[in-house]
Amino acid sequence: MAIKPMEQGEPHQDTDKQLSARIPVAAPVLDGREAEYVAECMETEWISSNGRFIGAFEKAFAEFCGVKHAIAVNNGTTALHLALVALGIEAGDEVIVPTLTYIASANCVRYCNGVPVFVDSDPQSMNMDPAKVAEAVTDKTRAIIPVHLYGHPVDMDPIRDIAKQHKLFIVEDAAEAVGALYKGKRVGGLGDCATFSFFGNKIITTGEGGMVTTDDDDLAARLRLFRGQGMDPERRYWFNVVGYNYRMTNIAAAIGLAQMERVEEHLARRAVVAASYKKKLAHLSQYVELPVTANWATHSYWMYVITLKESVKKSRDEVMAALDRENIETRPVFYPMHQMPPYKEDRGYEVADHLAARGINLPTHGRLTERDIDRIVAALERAFTD
Ligand SMILES: Cc1ncc(COP(=O)(O)O)c(C=O)c1O
Structure with a gap:
């Protein structure tokens, strides 16, 4: 794909105001069909968590990541919590997390009454150091959360070897890394499941929003179950488990689909x-x-x-x-x-x-x-x- 050069600005348009305008650290780019799709939600009155955009956004995102399933949720933090719940992380379970990350990567473990076990970073990539991960494994370790920090993928092969050896789950925290590639493969399909954030400052945005991706059919079904309060998919208003309301709205998904198109x-x-x-x-x-x-x-x-x-x-x-x-x-x-x-x-x-x-x-x-x-x-x- 041809890469469009950045705007050069027109010299004759320079004004003192333009030259000194505040440069934000992050800004969304909403120059696709976002407004049109949101208007469709309003016109059709599909503004809650049913509607055509949820499935379309999930499908586009799964295809982009090269995985079978994408489950849309209301932010990247709930995506992480939902992933750990669906994997069965419980009180006292240890989960290995880089100490250098955003706090949601650790909070999600606490939400399950688990214990985040921190490891140091690799100085070049800033990501969790696989050698430190190996040292941190104990009898109580159940999972590893590699965080693709600032968009650089984690060196996943050694992490996967450790997980295989000790039978641990891997939840990629890919909140910051939509589109990053590890050895030619997109993040999102490199562990048992992966989570993403679509906050307004992220690579693509839905305002507030998140996604969990996985290739595992059973895990996908559990993720959908716990996302929707635990309601039995075969029997409306019947609940076999304590679930959560972590659903994404059709409006957010409408923005997300437009973002995915570009x-x-x-x-x-x-x-x-x-x-x-x-x-x-x-x-x-x-x-x-x-x-x-x-x-x-x-x-x-x-x-x-x-x-x-x-x-x-x-x-x-x-x-x-x-x-x-x-x-x-x-x-x-x-x-x-x-x-x-x-x-x-x-x-x-x-x-x-x-x-x-x-x-x-x-x-x-x-x-x-x-x-x-x-x-x-x-x-x-x-x-x-x-
Ligand atoms: C590494 C990481 N994990 C999780 C999250 C949580 O995402 P959200 O803000 O959408 O809840 C973020 C968000 O900034 C993040 O940077």
Whole structure:
């Protein structure tokens, strides 16, 4: 597919306002049939969790991931919880999770009264380090949650070997990685099941929304059962299990289907943004580490992450504040789970602690222009050298 270059902006349109407008760290791109499909929901009055868009979105998403089943839910956190419930994770079960992730990856284990067991990260990909995963397995371990952080896939082969050896489930947390490839295969079909988020800042969005994907027919049936309050599919209003209402609305699915129709373009635009950052930040290599993509990976660039080197005398937060003063929004790399009150541990995790202290997410989305990137790079240069 031809990759459209980023908007260059028209020089004669420059105004002080345009040049100083705030650059958000993330922004949805809703330039397909989103509005038309949402209008159809309104006109037909299919606004709740029945309607043609749910099935159509699930089908499009399953095909895209190369899996048999996709089950739409109301966000990425419920997707994770539903996956663990459907796999039968129970009180006291241990689940191995990277400490460097978004808190939902750990919270879902707690929702099941399980115990998240944290592991350190690989310094290049920022993902869970498979060697650390092997060390963390105990008699109580039931599952591993590899998180494809910021869009870089986890090195899954060693994780799958560990899971096979110890009979553990794998739930990919692919919230940030729609479209990423591991050794040529899309994330979403690399474990027992995978979960996705479609929050407004994600690669594709439904406002709030999520998905669970799997190739396993029985697991898919359990996911659908628990998503819909546990209602017996053969007998309306009869419940054999305690389920949840984690359904997605037809309106959200309408947006999701429109997003899927252009998913390759959404991904291509992010790839262009990442390539532009790589080129334009090259001269700042004494100050920053740029993301490295493993040779077996295709990164989907949810967020472009830079890590400040020791030569930067300002703290990470001072650099972010300097960008903020120039009207550029950034985000700190996630605080590792073991540093925060719900999951506080006395020990440190060397790699995750370093990445979290020095990492910054630069604006990454499909509406960034070359001029925006030039502004961001110039602001970084000033922050490093002032
Ligand atoms: C790694 C990861 N897992 C899970 C989630 C949860 O998704 P949601 O915000 O849709 O509940 C997110 C969302 O940001 C995430 O980044």
